[in-house]
Amino acid sequence: MNEENNELLAALDAQPDVKVGDVVTGEVLAIDDARQVVVGIDGAGVEGVIPARELTSDRDADVNDLVKVGDQIEAVVKMPITSEKEGYSWILSKRQLEARRAWEEIANKYHEGDIVEAPVTQVVKGGLVVDVAGVRGFIPASMIENRFVQDLNQYKGETVKAEIIEINAAESRLILSRKAVLNSERSEALKRIFEELTVGDVVEGKVARMTNFGAFIDLGGVDGLVHVSEISYERVSQPSDVLSVGETVKVKVLGLDPEKERISLSIKATQPGPWESAAENAPEGTVLEGTVKRVVDFGAFVEVFPGVEGLVHVSQISHEHVDNPSDVLKAGDKVQVKVLDVNPDRQRLSLSIKALTEAPARENNDNGDHERRNGNNNNNNRRNNNGGRKNNRRDSTPMNYSTSEEEGNATLGDLFNLKDFD
Incomplete structure (x- = not known):
């Protein structure tokens, strides 16, 4: 009996000592209702359990789909537990x-400075959590873009390219920077773009982001x-009213500034100008409805087509005298105008409001005309009477009259109006 006890004690002493942090292997003995796997640790004579959370990161996974009774499994000893049962x-x-492996x-x-591609697994307050070959890495918010980003949720589920700026396996610390990659790529792209582009080129691009003052x-x-x-x-009013992020657009290069790394573009310069069809759409005499855009001392500018404004001169606003156009019109007014003249080459359009009214x-217009006619008749009579007296004097005192071309080749009959003597 003593020999058997001694053999049992020797066998126990020969079994390896299990410690926290050890990597052990064992056979799956059971899968219990508590969603944990019971494992008999090889050569130790003890059992261990692997909870579902320590088996997979998928909370919805079924443990029975991952392991079966009798499977050999390898795991790390995490901590001891004591249970009376x-x-x-x-x-x-x-x-x-x-994770350790x-x-x-x-x-x-990998080393610091290496570039990796990593899917974003989680968005947290301070940045993005990424997966680098099974290791949890972190991209701080300040290192995501080379500009401020309001909403980080746009990166969730995306795969990003980032540079490793700190790696410490002992502390399980992996910090990455996407901004460093973007800055490097941008420097190369800037060099290429400024070599390829010239002012006046028309190219395609995608709307990256928008602000109140324009679209990038x-x-x-x-x-x-x-x-x-x-x-x-x-x-x-707002670029977002007509454009959307990701939209492909044609743009014309208006300016290039390599020193300031600025590129000025135009979308409307790639489209037909409104003045190109102005002569066809608004020939002289056309009546149009327009909107007063601004009022100045000498008249009002009225938009009749998008991008086409014409001038209603102060003299064409009303039949009555207008001292100040702002007394009659204001910005935003809808008015009917008549086209007086159109010049697409000079982008000028002359309009009139009063031509449509x-x-x-005029009061007492007929009386005035009648009085003017009577006055003219009286003047003619006086001239005729005076003429008669002059004719009498001419009979007694003959005068010499030139008939040269300098006097218009006049005759004596023309000068004296001989019919008065009939």
């Missing part, structure tokens, strides 16, 4: 073992600005 045992973790692989494979267009790693005034010939009748 189950006795002395260990908590094991398959996930922790996979992934860290070892990363430490051997991605030309292939470099953004150019379309000012809000260059989006359309029509007035645009009837001139008011």
